[in-house]
């Protein structure tokens with residue numbers, strides 16, 4: 150099992166984890182926190198969840214790390230999706246379970262697993278969500294390679310992460326790799342390189358302060374074997 154922020158036990162069982170889970174489920178509150186703390190606009194995160202609402206019946210979505218399940222807001226009861234929510238924190242998984250039960254969502258499986266070793270078969274998912282996890286992991290390139298393994302050819306990755314850099318005061322003051330819930334934190338350029346190294350084509354990247362929003366797609370089988 151790989152540890153980053155989780156090397157010190159269940160970091161998210163703390164008051165920080167409770168506060169974090171509370172505001173992330175509330176876009177307006179989360180927007181205020183993001184603006185005050187990070188000096189950026191978090192709306193692209195919530196907007197990108199439209200990919201969940203648009204997923205076709207019978208498709209499979211993997212949400213890793215799922216945290217307390219803020220992305221479940223975009224899943225409609227009866228949508229007919231297999232939704233696999235993965236996290237290393239038992240307390241976050243318990244919060245996500247409560248969310249699933251409260252909303253009476255079907256087809257949601259919760260998995261206690263490391264982002265770099267998810268017990269799912271290769272080419273078994275259509276959409277992979279990687280929200281605010283890369284900066285917590287000890288080995289983000291390994292987590293992106295795992296997402297690419299699990300996605301089918303043509304499958305989509307949608308995500309967000311905090312990035313380090315020197316162009317922003319908050320980045321310099323608040324982003325401390327290997328402290329708090331941070332693991333190995335990359336720069337925006339590194340995240341882009343990691344996406345390409347994992348096999349994702351033409352990543353679309355948007356920045357707001359230290360917040361990076363990304364979407365990318367694996368090449369489809371036709372592009373791999375032209376003719």
Ligand SMILES: C[S@@+](CC[C@H](N)C(=O)[O-])C[C@H]1O[C@@H](n2cnc3c(N)ncnc32)[C@H](O)[C@@H]1O
Nearest residue numbers: 173214215216236237238241263264280281285
């Ligand atoms: C900042 S939270 C993001 C949660 C959620 N995606 C969201 O949008 O709020 C980071 C999450 O990563 C999880 N995590 C940290 N290291 C992990 C690892 N190696 N494998 C899987 N999950 C991990 C934590 O337990 C936590 O739930």
